[in-house]
Amino acid sequence: MDQIEQLVQSVLQGNRRSIAKTITLIENNEPEAQKIVSMLYPETGKTHVIGVTGPTGSGKSTLIEKLIRELRKRGKTVGVVAVDPTSPFTGGAFLGDRVRMQEHSTDEGVFIRSMANRNAPGGLAKATKDVIRVLDASGKDIVIVETVGAGQSEVEIVKVAHTIIVVLAPGLGDDIQAIKAGIMEIGDIFAVNKADRQNANKAISDIQAMLEMDTEKTGWKPSVLKTTALTGEGITELLAIIEEHKEYLKMGALEANRKENVETELAEAIKQKIAESIIEDLKRKGEWEKLTQKILTRETDPYSAADMLLKKAKRN
Amino acid sequence: MDQIEQLVQSVLQGNRRSIAKTITLIENNEPEAQKIVSMLYPETGKTHVIGVTGPTGSGKSTLIEKLIRELRKRGKTVGVVAVDPTSPFTGGAFLGDRVRMQEHSTDEGVFIRSMANRNAPGGLAKATKDVIRVLDASGKDIVIVETVGAGQSEVEIVKVAHTIIVVLAPGLGDDIQAIKAGIMEIGDIFAVNKADRQNANKAISDIQAMLEMDTEKTGWKPSVLKTTALTGEGITELLAIIEEHKEYLKMGALEANRKENVETELAEAIKQKIAESIIEDLKRKGEWEKLTQKILTRETDPYSAADMLLKKAKRN
Numbered sequence: 001m002d003q004i005e006q007l008v009q010s011v012l013q014g015n016r017r018s019i020a021k022t023i024t025l026i027e028n029n030e031p032e033a034q035k036i037v038s039m040l041y042p043e044t045g046k047t048h049v050i051g052v053t054g055p056t057g058s059g060k061s062t063l064i065e066k067l068i069r070e071l072r073k074r075g076k077t078v079g080v081v082a083v084d085p086t087s088p089f090t091g092g093a094f095l096g097d098r099v100r101m102q103e104h105s106t107d108e109g110v111f112i113r114s115m116a117n118r119n120a121p122g123g124l125a126k127a128t129k130d131v132i133r134v135l136d137a138s139g140k141d142i143v144i145v146e147t148v149g150a151g152q153s154e155v156e157i158v159k160v161a162h163t164i165i166v167v168l169a170p171g172l173g174d175d176i177q178a179i180k181a182g183i184m185e186i187g188d189i190f191a192v193n194k195a196d197r198q199n200a201n202k203a204i205s206d207i208q209a210m211l212e213m214d215t216e217k218t219g220w221k222p223s224v225l226k227t228t229a230l231t232g233e234g235i236t237e238l239l240a241i242i243e244e245h246k247e248y249l250k251m252g253a254l255e256a257n258r259k260e261n262v263e264t265e266l267a268e269a270i271k272q273k274i275a276e277s278i279i280e281d282l283k284r285k286g287e288w289e290k291l292t293q294k295i296l297t298r299e300t301d302p303y304s305a306a307d308m309l310l311k312k313a314k315r316n
Numbered sequence: 317m318d319q320i321e322q323l324v325q326s327v328l329q330g331n332r333r334s335i336a337k338t339i340t341l342i343e344n345n346e347p348e349a350q351k352i353v354s355m356l357y358p359e360t361g362k363t364h365v366i367g368v369t370g371p372t373g374s375g376k377s378t379l380i381e382k383l384i385r386e387l388r389k390r391g392k393t394v395g396v397v398a399v400d401p402t403s404p405f406t407g408g409a410f411l412g413d414r415v416r417m418q419e420h421s422t423d424e425g426v427f428i429r430s431m432a433n434r435n436a437p438g439g440l441a442k443a444t445k446d447v448i449r450v451l452d453a454s455g456k457d458i459v460i461v462e463t464v465g466a467g468q469s470e471v472e473i474v475k476v477a478h479t480i481i482v483v484l485a486p487g488l489g490d491d492i493q494a495i496k497a498g499i500m501e502i503g504d505i506f507a508v509n510k511a512d513r514q515n516a517n518k519a520i521s522d523i524q525a526m527l528e529m530d531t532e533k534t535g536w537k538p539s540v541l542k543t544t545a546l547t548g549e550g551i552t553e554l555l556a557i558i559e560e561h562k563e564y565l566k567m568g569a570l571e572a573n574r575k576e577n578v579e580t581e582l583a584e585a586i587k588q589k590i591a592e593s594i595i596e597d598l599k600r601k602g603e604w605e606k607l608t609q610k611i612l613t614r615e616t617d618p619y620s621a622a623d624m625l626l627k628k629a630k631r632n
Contacts, residue, residue: 034619041617262611262618266604267595269622274594275587277626288582295578301357302578303350306585310593 004032008039014077014138016111023113026130037130040137045258047079047136048246049143051161053186058169059193062229063238064144068110070235071142077109079135079143083128083157111135125156126268132160155186160261162254163245165189165238168207170199184210187222188245191238195226220248278309320348324355330393330454332427339429342446353446356453361574363395363452364562365459367477369502374485375509378545379554380460384426386551387458393425395451395459399444399473427451441472442584448476471502476577478570479561481505481554483543484523486515500526503538504561507554511542536564594625 001009010018025033050067052060061082068078115128128145135143147158158164166187171194190211192203207224223241227234249257282288294300300308317325326334341349366383368376377398384394431444444461451459463474474480482503487510500523508519523540539557543550565573598604610616616624 038617038620041620042614045614259608259612262608265618266608266611266621267591269618270594270625271587271591273619273622273626274591274629275583277630278586278590279583292575292578292582295582296575298358298361301354302581302585303589304354304357305582306589309586310589313590314593 004035004039008036011036011040011134011138012043014108014140016108019111019134019138020113022134023131026127026134027115029127033130037133040133043137044133045136047132047140047143048163048242049132049136049145049161050242051158051164052144052146052167053148053158053164054167054193055148055169058167059229060146060167063167063191063193063227063235064146066229066232066235067144067239070232070239072107072109076141077139078111079132079138079140080110080112080146081128081131081135081143082112082114082146083124083148111138111140125160126265126272128157129160129265159186162249162257163188163242165191165242167191167193168203169194170197170203188220189238189241190222190224191227191234192224193227193229195228195234196231200226219253220245278313282309320351320355324352327352327356327450327454328359330424330456332424335427335450335454336429338450339447342443342450343431345443349446353449356449359453360449361452363448363456363459364479364558365448365452365461365477366558367474367480368460368462368483369464369474369480370483370509371464371485374483375545376462376483379483379507379509379543379551380462382545382548382551383460383555386548386555388423388425392457393455394427395448395454395456396426396428396462397444397447397451397459398428398430398462399440399464427454427456441476442588444473445476445581475502478565478573479504479558481507481558483507483509484519485510486513486519504536505554505557506538506540507543507550508540509543509545511544511550512547516542535569536561594629598625 007018007022011022022033022036025036052064054060064080068080071078113131115124115131132143132145145158145161164186166184166189168190170192184207190207192200192207194200204224204226211222211224223244225234225237225241227238229235279288282291291300291305295302295305323334323338327338338349338352341352368380370376380396384396387394429447431440431447448459448461461474461477480502482500482505484506486508506523506527508516508523510516520540520542527538527540539560541550541553541557543554545551595604598607607616607621611618611621
């Protein structure tokens with residue numbers, strides 16, 4: 001058994017160190033990473049992936065911490081992937097309130113990882129999907145993905161989840177912020193967190209009003225509930241709704257969702273692999289430099305250049 | 317002269333309706349869009365692109381509005397592209413505080429457009445680059461790109477700018493938020509807006525301390541200044557620093573930056589065009605369906621499937 005096979009076997013057994021090592025390989029886009037993920041692939045598709053998204057300050061991390069605690073009480077194993085853009089200042093993802101979760105670090109049934117955007121080709125979205133797969137294959141019953149929920153790539157990441165929880169807090173100017181962030185339409189469950197604050201009821205009715213405006217939505221009717229992550233209030237109800245949504249998905253939506261995800265990912269893989277090979281080829285022949293020069297002097301533009309390459313490739 | 321040529325000529329003359337029409341074609345990813353952008357391409361590269369980014373609530377829009385006013389006084393023409401993720405609730409980008417900018421709507425020297433993410437292939441970043449090109453070719457002296465500045469794609473968008481202004485407001489928990497958003501390392505200028513608030517000085521020194529930690533940075537030393545967009549305080553100083561940065565860029569950084577942007581965009585174009593053509597081909601032959609089925613049954617995974625396609629293509 002070679003080293004890669006050993007690592008794969010160890011990940012399948014849920015070994016914490018091997019999981020961490022594999023994730024690092026993925027983050028750094030090491031050549032072994034793809035092979036490992038491919039080897040783990042047949043053992044994936046068993047976990048329930050929960051996306052938790054919402055603006056900074058809404059208390060997502062605390063809510064996740066309470067979810068972990070409750071899930072562990074029920075005997076479930078949990079993986080957490082917290083996604084944050086890189087900052088060279090911090091040398092990776094910002095730890096902050098995730099420190100609180102350290103107490104789970106001795107529990108073999110919990111694996112928590114902060115992901116930094118290491119500018120891997122294929123991007124953070126691809127790396128996150130692969131990390132979810134690793135946790136899935138390692139036998140975690142539940143995988144939670146946390147994102148700050150603003151911007152296109154963040155939305156793309158959280159869409160991988162089976163159940164998406166949007167966490168909002170009253171008094172954050174959250175209604176308008178949430179619309180801006182484009183996360184309202186992807187939520188299966190809306191948790192108005194810090195429900196002990198003023199305006200919690202207003203936030204609830206604002207969200208409900210907004211959801212009612214979306215008359216085109218069919219299928220699952222998003223739930224809105226109050227939580228207070230700090231005291232643990234509403235966590236049991238939240239888990240009950242997650243269960244309900246999971247049952248709903250089993251009735252057909254899950255398969256459709258899975259097919260869509262596979263098509264998107266296959267398209268992405270083709271883009272990355274084949275384009276990379278073409279670009280390498282151009283560079284080797286010295287044509288890449290010529291093309292970029294032509295674009296710089298505005299003799300042509302990037303899209304016309306790509307068209308020209310495509311026509312050439314088709315002639316051959 | 318056919319319709320497309322007429323449209324191109326009219327954009328080059330700065331006609332507002334033609335600019336708007338062209339941008340709509342780009343946003344909807346219409347087949348004519350690429351042709352038009354290619355035809356406009358030789359006339360681009362003249363404008364100075366300013367990126368304005370920062371968290372919601374920092375007062376970016378108001379600051380931009382004041383910049384436009386001052387630039388117009390100085391006889392400069394201005395284009396603005398405000399980028400926001402789509403929400404089906406609003407049927408496009410959220411207008412909100414951009415309404416205030418409507419007063420410029422009768423000024424031929426100003427063109428403002430909110431971009432929605434219409435899930436165009438190639439994404440919002442590509443569409444935004446093309447829109448900047450349209451405004452550039454239409455003769456705008458300055459093009460301002462506004463993003464909420466969180467997430468990978470947002471950072472990608474704002475990187476197109478020659479000068480990047482990061483807008484922060486005291487009391488928004490902005491230091492931590494900014495690190496999280498990964499925007500600290502891309503700022504050429506930091507504007508602490510709402511400087512009349514408490515803690516403005518603390519925000520300034522926090523930013524300066526953070527910048528000093530980044531010892532690897534060479535070249536331009538980012539400026540930090542106070543602004544109060546509402547009253548217009550600091551706007552003249554901000555414009556002076558923008559000028560200074562523009563002069564700095566002319567000393568060489570601009571060319572390096574341009575080459576890097578061209579290479580990135582050519583790689584993106586190749587990915588999109590060639591991968592699309594391959595996927596269409598697979599669909600036509602019925603192989604796409606077979607491949608996705610194999611992935612769904614976990615016989616293979618997306619990246620191994622792409623590898624297999626690549627090997628096959630190389631054999632031919």
